Amino acid sequence: MVTRKKILAVLAVLLAAWAVWYFFPSRTRQVKRQFGSLSEWVSKDGPEGNLTMVNEATRADQFFAPRCAWEAPKYDLNGTVTPQEVSRYYFAGRARFNKLSLKFYDLDIRFPESRTARVNGTVRITGTLKDGDSVSETHEVECTLQKTHGKWLFSQVTVVEVLKR
Amino acid sequence: MDAEGWPIDMDERLRRFLFPSLTPAFLVRVVLVALCAYGFFGFVCTPFVIRGKSMESTYHDGGFDFLWKPHYLYSEPKRGDVVAISLAGEDVVYLKRIVALAGQTVAFKDGVLLVDGRPVAEPYVKGPCDWNLPPRTVEPDHVYVVGDNRSMPMEQHDFGQVSLHRIIGVPLW
Known part of the structure; x- marks a missing residue:
């Protein structure tokens, strides 16, 4: 009986530790989760209806700050965009793909200020266009996220030019 | 016994x-x-899977290899070497071929690679190529890398000069 009580106590402690770990994530895990959520938001496994796409597109403000600075010389993308503009790019870009996958690797997360995160990572975008062509892009990115109303929002995204033509 | x-x-x-x-x-x-x-x-010798077609036909999409990291401990990268180039880390890397070294000029004319103004024979390049790129000089401590697959449009191909410190090894075969 004593043994059973001890086992239950150990299980309870483990469960409590897991609950604290899961429900009160560290800042680093919160930022990593935001990257994971962004991946899920962008990726799609197959064709989807316009209504679904419109609904998804409106979630841009859950990921991007009211003004997010973009710098991607390779794509002639330089300037500041609002979540509404991101939604429009999302809709237009996503409509061209049958399958789309966005994944992040090697995330190095630092906190220069308590509500600011600087992240260096590698992003890989793969997909199949509606005409059957496949797309595969890999880039190093530097992102700045600001914590606003409990959410880490992207306020700056820079595509690092590793290979300079 | x-x-x-x-x-x-x-x-x-x-x-x-x-x-x-x-x-x-x-x-x-x-x-x-x-x-x-x-x-x-x-x-030291990290296994990796090749994703993408920029090194066709030398390395195929889905192929398996090992990344030999000590290769440049006692030697310098040279023209013709296939190298792995780190991005933010080493989970995902570029695999490219060095075509020019620091101080050399690189150009493409009608698909032919020109280094210091002279055409370079590239037996590893299969298929047609129509790339045109004005000459540019490789900066100190950099090398110029290009994939072997030149049949894809130049705009879709990632190539250019890269800092030597990003070169982390060579494929084992």
Whole structure:
């Protein structure tokens, strides 16, 4: 009986530790989760209806700050965009793909200020266009996220030019 | 031979090999082998899978290889080497071929690679190529890298000069 009580106590402690770990994530895990959520938001496994796409597109403000600075010389993308503009790019870009996958690797997360995160990572975008062509892009990115109303929002995204033509 | 010097038959040897006694010495050997394997395959000779077609037809999409990291410990990268280039880390890397070194000029004219104004024979390039790129000089401590697949449009191909410190090794084969 004593043994059973001890086992239950150990299980309870483990469960409590897991609950604290899961429900009160560290800042680093919160930022990593935001990257994971962004991946899920962008990726799609197959064709989807316009209504679904419109609904998804409106979630841009859950990921991007009211003004997010973009710098991607390779794509002639330089300037500041609002979540509404991101939604429009999302809709237009996503409509061209049958399958789309966005994944992040090697995330190095630092906190220069308590509500600011600087992240260096590698992003890989793969997909199949509606005409059957496949797309595969890999880039190093530097992102700045600001914590606003409990959410880490992207306020700056820079595509690092590793290979300079 | 067993402890008393009698020969051990094959069945017994096989049984001992497949089902070894969990002695402390055996466990130490297992831990040492595991640590060596982790160190070797994690930091010296890392397995990787090729994704993408920029190195066709030398390396194929889905191919498997090992990244040999000590290659440039005692030598410098040279023209023709296929190298792995790190991005933010080493989970995902570029695989490209060095076509020019620091101080050299690189250009493409009607698909032909020109280094210092002279055409370079590239037997590893298969298929048609119509790339045109004005000459540019490779900066100090940089090399110029291009994939072997020149049949894809130049705009879709990632190539250019890269800092030497990003070169982390070479594929084993």
